Amino acid sequence: MLQIMEGSHAIAEAVRLCRPEVVSAYPITPQTHIVERLAEMVADGDLDAEYICVESEFSALSACLGSSAAGSRVYSATSSQGLMLMAEVVFNVAGMRQPIIMSIANRALGAPLSIWNDQQDSISLRDSGWFQLYGEDVQEMTDQHFIAYKAAERHDVLLPGFVCFDGFILSHTYEPVDIPTQEEIDAYLPKYVPYNMLDAKNPISMGMYATPEYYHEFRYETDQAMMRSAAALSEAGKEFGEMFGRDYSEHVESYRMDDADIAFVAMGSLCGTVKDAIDEMRADGIRAGLVKIRTYRPFPKEEIAQALNDVSAVAVLEKNISIGSAMKGAVGPEVLHALNGTGIGVYSYVTGLGGRDIRKKDIRNIADLAAQGKGDMFYGLREEVL
Numbered sequence: 001m002l003q004i005m006e007g008s009h010a011i012a013e014a015v016r017l018c019r020p021e022v023v024s025a026y027p028i029t030p031q032t033h034i035v036e037r038l039a040e041m042v043a044d045g046d047l048d049a050e051y052i053c054v055e056s057e058f059s060a061l062s063a064c065l066g067s068s069a070a071g072s073r074v075y076s077a078t079s080s081q082g083l084m085l086m087a088e089v090v091f092n093v094a095g096m097r098q099p100i101i102m103s104i105a106n107r108a109l110g111a112p113l114s115i116w117n118d119q120q121d122s123i124s125l126r127d128s129g130w131f132q133l134y135g136e137d138v139q140e141m142t143d144q145h146f147i148a149y150k151a152a153e154r155h156d157v158l159l160p161g162f163v164c165f166d167g168f169i170l171s172h173t174y175e176p177v178d179i180p181t182q183e184e185i186d187a188y189l190p191k192y193v194p195y196n197m198l199d200a201k202n203p204i205s206m207g208m209y210a211t212p213e214y215y216h217e218f219r220y221e222t223d224q225a226m227m228r229s230a231a232a233l234s235e236a237g238k239e240f241g242e243m244f245g246r247d248y249s250e251h252v253e254s255y256r257m258d259d260a261d262i263a264f265v266a267m268g269s270l271c272g273t274v275k276d277a278i279d280e281m282r283a284d285g286i287r288a289g290l291v292k293i294r295t296y297r298p299f300p301k302e303e304i305a306q307a308l309n310d311v312s313a314v315a316v317l318e319k320n321i322s323i324g325s326a327m328k329g330a331v332g333p334e335v336l337h338a339l340n341g342t343g344i345g346v347y348s349y350v351t352g353l354g355g356r357d358i359r360k361k362d363i364r365n366i367a368d369l370a371a372q373g374k375g376d377m378f379y380g381l382r383e384e385v386l
Contacts, residue, residue: 003179035077147248
């Protein structure tokens with residue numbers, strides 16, 4: 001049913017429909033509205049789940065890990081410094097192969113303190129073993145929660161997942177959202193059947209000490225599960241499209257790329273601005289296009305290579321920074337590797353950090369820089385620091 005909803009409340013509705021048995025989270029801006037609404041649902045009897053109140057984000061994900069290990073479908077949400085406080089447990093969840101889904105309302109990291117949006121928080125944990133999905137609008141980020149659970153819980157995957165969306169820009173924006181019925185989601189997402197679980201009648205150990213003879217292989221197995229998650233996410237996205245008319249089978253989405261000469265690569269809500277800028281550039285004879293990354297982990301190398309195969313230059317818009325790297329951002333090197341040997345110029349532009357506006361004229365200026373072979377830079381620095 002189509003409803004006008006705040007993004008955070010739409011996510012809460014999606015989570016309710018997924019029937020988690022345990023929810024544990026600690027409030028942090030701009031994620032708080034999600035878990036506030038879920039707490040209300042539990043209190044009102046609209047969600048049959050245990051809501052565990054805790055004293056920190058570290059405790060929240062620890063409670064989720066224990067609950068998942070005991071065989072429950074589990075949900076959490078966080079943002080920015082909260083995710084950093086969880087970091088130790090984030091790695092443990094993936095290493096113990098617990099399919100927890102967590103919403104990340106992307107927000108800049110301190111110091112200095114910022115409550116505004118960029119994607120540094122989730123990007124900083126890109127190597128933790130969680131798959132990462134990024135939504136462009138409220139509908140997409142809502143739908144991705146259903147898909148994430150379905151893929152994560154497959155016994156050939158069993159990995160946790162981040163569903164990432166731009167804090168405030170999407171979490172606090174009201175948009176029309178098509179919310180499925182409980183019956184429809186029950187038909188799409190089956191009851192969780194754990195592969196292993198803690199059971200006093202059949203005792204096992206999880207997350208134990210590993211000597212050098214075994215640790216190496218554990219990391220290999222996590223990586224292989226991550227690579228298998230690509231097919232699982234694609235199949236879950238295709239099935240979702242068949243049932244609800246919104247297909248998410250592709251890990252990347254192209255916009256006006258058929259004859260593009262210059263391509264942008266971006267993730268999240270920025271893609272809407274880029275599309276508008278491309279339309280204006282096209283009217284002026286500039287053949288620009290966009291490749292939107294929907295799945296950042298596992299990185300869709302083959303899809304990226306295919307989508308960008310015929311362009312002369314690629315401008316990667318980075319709402320993150322990989323401090324000390326040659327390309328400055330974290331996404332650009334992955335795109336460069338995907339296009340290795342093609343001779344296509346790939347350039348990173350760090351922009352929009354800490355919530356700074358990225359305007360259509362900025363997109364056009366970046367296209368000009370990429371056409372000139374100028375990139376791997378902080379775009380739009382204030383004059384006094386140059």
